[in-house]
Amino acid sequence: MDIPRKDVHNSDTPLLCQACESRHRGVCGALTSDQLLRLSKHSTRRSVEPGTELVGESLQAKSYSNIISGVVKLSKMMADGRQQIVGLQFAPDFLGRPFRAENGVSAEAATDVKVCSFPRNVIERMIGEMPELEHKLLEQTLTELDEARDWMLTLGRKTAAEKVASFLLLISTHAFPDNEAESVAFDLPMSRVDIADFLGLTMETVSRQLTKLRKDNVIHIVNNRHVSVPDLTRLSDRAGY
Amino acid sequence: MDIPRKDVHNSDTPLLCQACESRHRGVCGALTSDQLLRLSKHSTRRSVEPGTELVGESLQAKSYSNIISGVVKLSKMMADGRQQIVGLQFAPDFLGRPFRAENGVSAEAATDVKVCSFPRNVIERMIGEMPELEHKLLEQTLTELDEARDWMLTLGRKTAAEKVASFLLLISTHAFPDNEAESVAFDLPMSRVDIADFLGLTMETVSRQLTKLRKDNVIHIVNNRHVSVPDLTRLSDRAGY
DNA sequence: CGCGCACCTTGACCGGAATCAAGGACGGCG
DNA sequence: CGCCGTCCTTGATTCCGGTCAAGGTGCGCG
Numbered sequence: 001m002d003i004p005r006k007d008v009h010n011s012d013t014p015l016l017c018q019a020c021e022s023r024h025r026g027v028c029g030a031l032t033s034d035q036l037l038r039l040s041k042h043s044t045r046r047s048v049e050p051g052t053e054l055v056g057e058s059l060q061a062k063s064y065s066n067i068i069s070g071v072v073k074l075s076k077m078m079a080d081g082r083q084q085i086v087g088l089q090f091a092p093d094f095l096g097r098p099f100r101a102e103n104g105v106s107a108e109a110a111t112d113v114k115v116c117s118f119p120r121n122v123i124e125r126m127i128g129e130m131p132e133l134e135h136k137l138l139e140q141t142l143t144e145l146d147e148a149r150d151w152m153l154t155l156g157r158k159t160a161a162e163k164v165a166s167f168l169l170l171i172s173t174h175a176f177p178d179n180e181a182e183s184v185a186f187d188l189p190m191s192r193v194d195i196a197d198f199l200g201l202t203m204e205t206v207s208r209q210l211t212k213l214r215k216d217n218v219i220h221i222v223n224n225r226h227v228s229v230p231d232l233t234r235l236s237d238r239a240g241y
Numbered sequence: 242m243d244i245p246r247k248d249v250h251n252s253d254t255p256l257l258c259q260a261c262e263s264r265h266r267g268v269c270g271a272l273t274s275d276q277l278l279r280l281s282k283h284s285t286r287r288s289v290e291p292g293t294e295l296v297g298e299s300l301q302a303k304s305y306s307n308i309i310s311g312v313v314k315l316s317k318m319m320a321d322g323r324q325q326i327v328g329l330q331f332a333p334d335f336l337g338r339p340f341r342a343e344n345g346v347s348a349e350a351a352t353d354v355k356v357c358s359f360p361r362n363v364i365e366r367m368i369g370e371m372p373e374l375e376h377k378l379l380e381q382t383l384t385e386l387d388e389a390r391d392w393m394l395t396l397g398r399k400t401a402a403e404k405v406a407s408f409l410l411l412i413s414t415h416a417f418p419d420n421e422a423e424s425v426a427f428d429l430p431m432s433r434v435d436i437a438d439f440l441g442l443t444m445e446t447v448s449r450q451l452t453k454l455r456k457d458n459v460i461h462i463v464n465n466r467h468v469s470v471p472d473l474t475r476l477s478d479r480a481g482y
Numbered sequence: 483c484g485c486g487c488a489c490c491t492t493g494a495c496c497g498g499a500a501t502c503a504a505g506g507a508c509g510g511c512g
Numbered sequence: 513c514g515c516c517g518t519c520c521t522t523g524a525t526t527c528c529g530g531t532c533a534a535g536g537t538g539c540g541c542g
Contacts, residue, residue: 074390078398078399078481082399083398084393084398086393086394087390100383103387104391105390131375134372134376134379135375138382141383141386142340142382148390149317149327149328149346150317150344150345151393152317152325152389152393152396155396156325157323157441159499160499192519192520193519199397200396200397202499202501203521204499204500204522205498205500207520208521210521223508224508224520240319240320240321401529432489433489433490433491434489442529442530443529444489445490445491446530448490449491449492449529452492465489465490465538483542484541485540485541487538487540487541488538488539488540489537490538491534492533492534492535492536493532494531494532494534495530495532496529496531496532497528497529499527499528500526500527501524501525502523502524502526504522504523505521505522506520507518508517508519508520509516509518509519510516510518512513512516
């Protein structure tokens, strides 16, 4: 379920985290190898299953994490159970908000997820010493803000058909970041219910719209989770752009 | 139409900008008086009417601004004209995105607006010299991200009635930031069409819901723009919290 | 004061998505 | 291999909010 993606936050050569035995791109790209080594001493690696709550059980509250692989969904819930997914985070995004308490957003693994976490005080001290690190955080936060606002247009103004097409395009973009090909195939990182919660729809409507796209030969669906798109421009047309 | 509000971004004592003859709170709260003086030499003040485009005509593209008074709406539009307001900015918010091109968001004055602007290169050089300034920007960006995600829940999952109640609560909160009173009165900073574009509804639906709130004695409407709320908790109940 | 226009409200009707309700497909496990 | 549970699809119906179409209201301006 690993979804490859480019590093959207910087083009530096990634550095190696000793503890994670994994490349810390994203935010840690700003660190020198010396600093990364220091950070590595405090970092712990962790692998979780879909559905695991990554906040509330100490992860996001007391620590910050790099997502090494997988997809994390950020969601908000109303008292009566209505739920809205307000963001998806892909590797190598940074998870957690320095200098902020969480704002009623819960983070949950959508797929199998691997994260590398550091204690709050360590990373905050480092930020104090390294303005570049804070700059990286600002960059990622601006990217997330852009994504949130794009999605607000989708939620507020698009039809069900356009919403589902927009979702498929979003996932395909993350699966093939630099792809110029017109034909792609990828796995959906989440269930129909999750997709509905992301799009502000019901599961049934999502299903019907996927069926419609399939019958119109815009997509092929294999095994409910694997989708292929023979012509991305046709999908793009359906997304309302 | 000036809407009073607290400074949500910092609690420093505001400093005075010479050019603006106005308090630069928000982001500029991080500056020393020496630096503010330097900034002031390059800043220009400006007063615009509702409907004025603040981006595209050089303001946001080439410069950054502090909103001194009034409300600015940030919106996205689809090719066929469907529009979604993705954020409202109140004084003393900062308008403009260092190190980023705009992302298809246009900024327009909702009310009479006064802004104080600085050239892009001046503020970016200052940020390079002053990590605290970048920290302020990160803080504001995180706040905007929280607001965007809160609104995504409203757009995706609330009913028309809940959306309109949520909007009124949002405006009343900005009008009386620290108010613990249960009864408030305030002006709506935008037209029914704008409210609809913010809520992902039509003008007619907004109007009907306001009428319903009026008939249920949750609000009183005077002059189409002035609203009084005798009991905020009753309004809050209608917002779905 | 009253004309005219922009903004808002109200009504009638329609349609798209939600809801309610079965039934089907896939995957895990015995 | 076949059972079972979860996830997904499909159908019938309802209902909320959109659309279309008139009026109403308040405000600026002559």
